[in-house]
Amino acid sequence: MVDLSVTNLCLAYGRKTVLEDVSLPAFAPGSMIGLLGPNGVGKSTLLRSLAGLESYRGDIRLDGEALRDLSHARRAGRIGYLPQTLPQGTSLAAYEAVISAYRAVRPDLPKAEIEAAVEDVFDLLGIRDIAFQALNKMSGGQRQMVGLAQVIVRRPAILLLDEPTSALDLRWQLNVLMVVRRIVEAQGGLCLMALHDINLALRHCDRIALFSDGRLLACGPAGQAMTSETLRQAYGVVGRVEQCSTGTPFVVTDGIASPADLAGTG
Amino acid sequence: MKHNETTGPTDGPASQTLAVRYKRFMLRRLCWLGLLLAALVVTIVVNVMSGPAGLSLGLVLRGLVDPASLSTALHVIIWDVRLPFAAMAVIVGACLGLAGGEMQTVLNNPLASPSTLGVMYAATLGASLAIVFDLATPLSIPENYIVPVCAFVGALASILLIQALSGMYGATADTVILFGIAMVFALQALISLIQFVADSNSLQQIVFWTMGSIARATWEKVAIVAVVFAVCLPLSVRQVWKMTALRGGEEYAKSFGLSVDRLRLMVLLRVSILTAVAVAFTGVIGFVGLVGPHISRMAFGEDHRFYLPGSALAGAFILSGASVVSKSLVSGIMIPDGIVTALIGIPLFLALLMTQKRGR
Numbered sequence: 001m002v003d004l005s006v007t008n009l010c011l012a013y014g015r016k017t018v019l020e021d022v023s024l025p026a027f028a029p030g031s032m033i034g035l036l037g038p039n040g041v042g043k044s045t046l047l048r049s050l051a052g053l054e055s056y057r058g059d060i061r062l063d064g065e066a067l068r069d070l071s072h073a074r075r076a077g078r079i080g081y082l083p084q085t086l087p088q089g090t091s092l093a094a095y096e097a098v099i100s101a102y103r104a105v106r107p108d109l110p111k112a113e114i115e116a117a118v119e120d121v122f123d124l125l126g127i128r129d130i131a132f133q134a135l136n137k138m139s140g141g142q143r144q145m146v147g148l149a150q151v152i153v154r155r156p157a158i159l160l161l162d163e164p165t166s167a168l169d170l171r172w173q174l175n176v177l178m179v180v181r182r183i184v185e186a187q188g189g190l191c192l193m194a195l196h197d198i199n200l201a202l203r204h205c206d207r208i209a210l211f212s213d214g215r216l217l218a219c220g221p222a223g224q225a226m227t228s229e230t231l232r233q234a235y236g237v238v239g240r241v242e243q244c245s246t247g248t249p250f251v252v253t254d255g256i257a258s259p260a261d262l263a264g265t266g
Numbered sequence: 267m268k269h270n271e272t273t274g275p276t277d278g279p280a281s282q283t284l285a286v287r288y289k290r291f292m293l294r295r296l297c298w299l300g301l302l303l304a305a306l307v308v309t310i311v312v313n314v315m316s317g318p319a320g321l322s323l324g325l326v327l328r329g330l331v332d333p334a335s336l337s338t339a340l341h342v343i344i345w346d347v348r349l350p351f352a353a354m355a356v357i358v359g360a361c362l363g364l365a366g367g368e369m370q371t372v373l374n375n376p377l378a379s380p381s382t383l384g385v386m387y388a389a390t391l392g393a394s395l396a397i398v399f400d401l402a403t404p405l406s407i408p409e410n411y412i413v414p415v416c417a418f419v420g421a422l423a424s425i426l427l428i429q430a431l432s433g434m435y436g437a438t439a440d441t442v443i444l445f446g447i448a449m450v451f452a453l454q455a456l457i458s459l460i461q462f463v464a465d466s467n468s469l470q471q472i473v474f475w476t477m478g479s480i481a482r483a484t485w486e487k488v489a490i491v492a493v494v495f496a497v498c499l500p501l502s503v504r505q506v507w508k509m510t511a512l513r514g515g516e517e518y519a520k521s522f523g524l525s526v527d528r529l530r531l532m533v534l535l536r537v538s539i540l541t542a543v544a545v546a547f548t549g550v551i552g553f554v555g556l557v558g559p560h561i562s563r564m565a566f567g568e569d570h571r572f573y574l575p576g577s578a579l580a581g582a583f584i585l586s587g588a589s590v591v592s593k594s595l596v597s598g599i600m601i602p603d604g605i606v607t608a609l610i611g612i613p614l615f616l617a618l619l620m621t622q623k624r625g626r
Contacts, residue, residue: 051521053520053521072523072524072525073523075523076521076522076523077523080521081521082521083515083517083518083521085515085517086515087514087515087518088374088513088514088515088518090513090514090568091563091567091568092510092513092514092567092568092569093567093569095284095288096510096567096568096569097511097513097514100507100510100511100513100514100569101511101514101518101522103507103511104507104508104510104511104519104522104524105511105522105523105524107507115283115284115285118284118285119283119284119285122284128284131284131287132287132288132291134567135514147514147518150514150518150522151521154522
């Protein structure tokens with residue numbers, strides 16, 4: 001079980017404000033939260049802040065402890081962050097990339113335990129056949145899977161995934177989201193992931209946090225947070241939120257909002 | 267996932283665990299390391315055999331195993347002249363190879379080498395000052411050691427300056443490389459200035475020093491370099507997993523909880539000390555630290571448990587081989603090793619690269 005709280009989070013790069021007074025509600029353990037919003041709205045910055053890689057104002061607490069007071073090692077033990085970029089194309093084999101990611105931060109663990117965890121993650125993600133393939137000989141999607149394996153091999157309680165499916169085909173997108181769901185539910189953890197595919201987020205996430213101009217515009221269950229109104233405000237797009245036969249909401253876009261449409265949202 | 271090409275064990279049954287399959291893969295790499303070590307031993311023996319007075323293999327082996335059986339003259343040739351040279355080539359090559367390997371990793375740049383941050387130029391500046399201003403007497407340092415001591419002090423000063431600047435302005439790879447480039451230009455200008463004011467005799471000494479040669483080796487100097495290498499190697503080994511993880515990308519390494527800037531500063535300090543002590547006794551030998559790691563990467567990949575020892579061995583092999591060639595090209599003349607490593611090594615390296623490219 002994990003308890004994450006984010007209160008009045010502010011962050012600026014120089015004079016440019018990226019996140020402004022962002023507070024997130026408490027999420028139930030085992031939840032998947034989709035961070036949505038247009039480019040440059042602060043989704044990745046929020047994830048980097050939660051991973052402890054940015055200096056911020058405000059308060060982030062993990063199980064009651066201020067995040068900035070946690071050591072690198074303790075933070076890394078609890079939080080797993082998948083960057084937006086793919087792992088570098090080097091001659092490292094996937095197996096070497098994953099095992100080194102674990103052993104570098106947990107030299108205290110027995111070798112057998114680490115090897116078993118690595119074995120497990122390759123099986124879980126279904127990428128055993130590329131275990132000894134070099135990263136520089138892989139497709140973008142394969143490298144993204146290796147990056148994900150590096151993160152989840154430690155089984156952190158909180159997963160922060162920045163566009164984890166951006167380089168994957170449809171089947172692998174579903175595979176990744178199902179695996180992440182299984183891990184998060186089994187551990188009573190949390191997964192916050194930035195996504196650009198709105199319908200993928202609506203389908204797979206328990207909560208949606210929609211951002212606009214560095215602020216949290218709406219946060220809640222998919223059908224409540226994503227409406228035609230919030231869609232127009234956040235993305236400047238005219239569209240409808242409908243329900244499929246299984247009751248899952250999905251977005252149908254009609255076009256880009258005109259200045260008159262946007263003025264109406266004021 | 268769709269399968270493209272493998273670098274590792276593809277022949278193992280799918281039922282075997284990945285760890286077992288990887289162990290077989292590592293065994294193959296260990297064999298390659300063993301072969302490289304054997305090749306290095308061969309160059310050492312050939313190095314002792316070659317010189318103005320050519321010695322047979324049997325005589326050299328007997329001299330190494332049973333020194334008491336040698337005549338006084340042969341004992342001096344083998345144990346006081348050729349072996350210190352051969353040992354110096356090996357240990358300096360190993361220092362530069364290891365330094366280059368670590369440098370390329372922490373700066374995430376395959377063009378990085380021990381000279382990237384200007385350490386070699388700083389050593390040259392120190393050596394030039396010692397030669398031109400004849401600092402042995404005022405500093406009360408033996409004549410034999412004044413140049414290495416000043417070269418080392420110069421190199422150390424440049425390391426500390428880079429470390430201080432990087433500490434103040436952030437130790438990202440780009441920042442460190444930019445500081446290094448600025449340092450190189452500044453040091454080159456200062457060296458030129460000293461050469462400009464130097465008399466012809468001093469100028470000749472400086473130029474010879476910058477060509478790099480192991481001909482100044484003695485057992486004492488070999489021991490000093492070997493001790494520094496012996497201290498640095500275990501420290502490098504302790505960080506092999508962190509450096510391997512760093513090869514997946516800096517952003518990823520940070521996300522795992524690695525303090526990348528701190529790791530970089532520690533490695534740079536170690537690399538700089540290795541380089542400083544090596545070039546202090548030999549002069550500038552620039553090629554080994556660039557190519558040794560490339561050869562190691564081609565042979566052993568980037569698991570740093572193999573890559574770093576491989577870089578050290580490849581560096582030792584290159585300089586030991588160059589030392590043999592430097593004595594053999596023109597009878598009775600020992601061409602500076604810095605020249606030979608570049609002249610012989612670069613075409614060899616290009617050939618290796620092209621062979622690898624064709625193999626893909």
